[in-house]
Amino acid sequence: MVPGEFQAVVLAAGKGSRMTEVTAGRPKCLLPIANMPMVWYPLRMLEREGFLDAIVIVADTAKGEVQAALEKTGLSIRIDIVALPPGKDDWGTADSLHFISERIKSDFVVVSCDFVTDVSLHPALELFRKNEAAVTMLFLKPTETSPVDNLPVPGPKTKHKPERDLIGINADTSRLVLLASVSDFDEALPLSRGLLRKHPHLQLHSRLLDSHIYVLRKWVCKFIDQERSLSTLKGELLPYIVRKQSSKPTQPLEGDAPNVGGGTKKDINQFAEDSTLVSKVLPISLSNDHWGDMKSTFQDDKVRCYAYVANATSFGLRVNTLQAYASINRKILQIWEKVTGGQPLVRLHPGADIKSTQVDDATMVGEMSLLSEKTSFRGTALGASCAILSRTRIADCVIMNNVKINEGCVLNNCILCDGVEIGANTELKDCLVGERHSVLSGEKHNQEFLADDDVLMEI
Incomplete structure (x- = not known):
C-alpha cells in the first residue's frame, strides 16, 4: 500500500501519432483492448498496487468521453480527470506536468496510458526510497516472440523500425548513468573517463524496453516550471537530469538573466537539496553504495537517478504502434489474470x-x-x-x-x-x-x- 506517500499521474492526452489509422475517430486512450479502454489497464495496475487516487491528463476534446468510459469500468481508484487547455493538444509530456504542477503535493509516479503490464511497482518504489532518488525508471527485458506475433499487421506492408535506447546502468548500485536514443549516435558512443572511474561496472543496454513508468521527486515539477524549454519527459527532461547527476552546483554570475518568474535561475542541484534529516544522517552514516575511494555515500551527488529492471518473466508492452495494438489484442486473454490481478473477465456479455x-x-x-x-x-x-x-x-x-x-x-x-x-x-x-x-x-x-x-x- 502507498496511500499518501506517492501521487499517481496517468498521461492520456496523446493522439497516437504512430497509429493514426485507428485513432482518427476516438482518443488513443480509449482504444479497446479486450473490450476495455486502453487507459483502464494502467489505472487497474495502480489500483492493484495500492494507489487510492490518480490524476488522468487528457486532451480537451476527450474529457467527457473518457469520463463516461471509465465510469462503466467499475474501478475503485478515485480518478481526477484533467483536460489540457483548448488548442494545446500538441503539448509534450513535460508540458502536461507543468500544467498540473500545483496539484502535485508529494513525490509521484508517472504512467503512460498505453502500457499493459503485470510488473509490480513496489521494487522500483523501494529503490527510489532507499536512495533518495530524483528519478527511478522502470525497464523490462525483451520477451520471446509468440506464434501470434508472426501474423502480419493489418493494413499495407510497412517496415517496422522500433525505437531503441542506449541505457547505462551501474551493475553494483542500479544507478542510471546514461539515457539516450541509439539514433543520436552515428558510430561511436563517447564515454568520459570520469564517468567510467566513477562507475567502473557500467552495463550498457540497447534492448531494454522503457515502460514509461517514472518515479519522480516532487522538486522535479518545480524544475520543470523553471526549465520551460524541456517539453518532453523521455526525449528531453529525463536525459537532461541523468546527465546532470555528476555536475557541480553552479554559482550565479553577475549579470545573469533573471528567471521568468523573477529572481535568479536556480541550478538543478539547488532543487535537489536533501531533506534536513537526510543531510544530517549522511555524513555520519557507515553505509556506502560504492568502493575504491573516500567519498561519501552517493559520491556527493545531489541528483541521483536509478533504474529498476524487472525480471525476465515479467510481461509489459507499450501499445503505441499499430503492430503493438494488434499484438496485445491477440495476447490479452492469455495474460488477462496476470495483468489485471485476477479481475473477473466478461468474455461473452450477458446482454449480447x-x-x-x-x-x-x-x-x-x-x-x-x-x-x-x-x-x-x-x-x-x-x-x-x-x-x-x-x-x-x-x-x-x-x-x-x-x-x-x-x-x-x-x-x-x-x-x-x-x-x-x-x-x-x-x-x-x-x-x-x-x-x-x-x-x-x-x-x-x-x-x-x-x-x-x-x-x-x-x-
Missing part, C-alpha cells in the same frame, strides 16, 4: 444475442451485439452493438463498436474501426478499415487500408 454455435474460447463479445446463426468466430474481439449476419466467418480480428457485417463474409486478421459496414459476400484478409467506412458487397481486399477520403487526407 449469441445464436452462433461456433464461438471459440479466445473470442470476446460486447454488449448488445448480435451473432447470427451459421456464423463462426475464432480469436476475435467483438465490441458493443455489432451485428454479424449469417454465413460469415471471422478469425483473429478486432472489431470495434457499431459494426455491421452482412451475409456470407470472410474476415481474417483485420481491424475494423467504429461504425464500419461490410457488404455481403466480401472477403478481407490482413486489412484495416477506418471509422464509418462502408465496403461494397462482393469485394476482395488483401493487406489494404480502407477508409473514406477525409480520413485518408487527415492521415
Whole structure:
C-alpha cells in the first residue's frame, strides 16, 4: 500500500501519432483492448498496487468521453480527470506536468496510458526510497516472440523500425548513468573517463524496453516550471537530469538573466537539496553504495537517478504502434489474470444475442451485439452493438463498436474501426478499415487500408 506517500499521474492526452489509422475517430486512450479502454489497464495496475487516487491528463476534446468510459469500468481508484487547455493538444509530456504542477503535493509516479503490464511497482518504489532518488525508471527485458506475433499487421506492408535506447546502468548500485536514443549516435558512443572511474561496472543496454513508468521527486515539477524549454519527459527532461547527476552546483554570475518568474535561475542541484534529516544522517552514516575511494555515500551527488529492471518473466508492452495494438489484442486473454490481478473477465456479455454455435474460447463479445446463426468466430474481439449476419466467418480480428457485417463474409486478421459496414459476400484478409467506412458487397481486399477520403487526407 502507498496511500499518501506517492501521487499517481496517468498521461492520456496523446493522439497516437504512430497509429493514426485507428485513432482518427476516438482518443488513443480509449482504444479497446479486450473490450476495455486502453487507459483502464494502467489505472487497474495502480489500483492493484495500492494507489487510492490518480490524476488522468487528457486532451480537451476527450474529457467527457473518457469520463463516461471509465465510469462503466467499475474501478475503485478515485480518478481526477484533467483536460489540457483548448488548442494545446500538441503539448509534450513535460508540458502536461507543468500544467498540473500545483496539484502535485508529494513525490509521484508517472504512467503512460498505453502500457499493459503485470510488473509490480513496489521494487522500483523501494529503490527510489532507499536512495533518495530524483528519478527511478522502470525497464523490462525483451520477451520471446509468440506464434501470434508472426501474423502480419493489418493494413499495407510497412517496415517496422522500433525505437531503441542506449541505457547505462551501474551493475553494483542500479544507478542510471546514461539515457539516450541509439539514433543520436552515428558510430561511436563517447564515454568520459570520469564517468567510467566513477562507475567502473557500467552495463550498457540497447534492448531494454522503457515502460514509461517514472518515479519522480516532487522538486522535479518545480524544475520543470523553471526549465520551460524541456517539453518532453523521455526525449528531453529525463536525459537532461541523468546527465546532470555528476555536475557541480553552479554559482550565479553577475549579470545573469533573471528567471521568468523573477529572481535568479536556480541550478538543478539547488532543487535537489536533501531533506534536513537526510543531510544530517549522511555524513555520519557507515553505509556506502560504492568502493575504491573516500567519498561519501552517493559520491556527493545531489541528483541521483536509478533504474529498476524487472525480471525476465515479467510481461509489459507499450501499445503505441499499430503492430503493438494488434499484438496485445491477440495476447490479452492469455495474460488477462496476470495483468489485471485476477479481475473477473466478461468474455461473452450477458446482454449480447449469441445464436452462433461456433464461438471459440479466445473470442470476446460486447454488449448488445448480435451473432447470427451459421456464423463462426475464432480469436476475435467483438465490441458493443455489432451485428454479424449469417454465413460469415471471422478469425483473429478486432472489431470495434457499431459494426455491421452482412451475409456470407470472410474476415481474417483485420481491424475494423467504429461504425464500419461490410457488404455481403466480401472477403478481407490482413486489412484495416477506418471509422464509418462502408465496403461494397462482393469485394476482395488483401493487406489494404480502407477508409473514406477525409480520413485518408487527415492521415
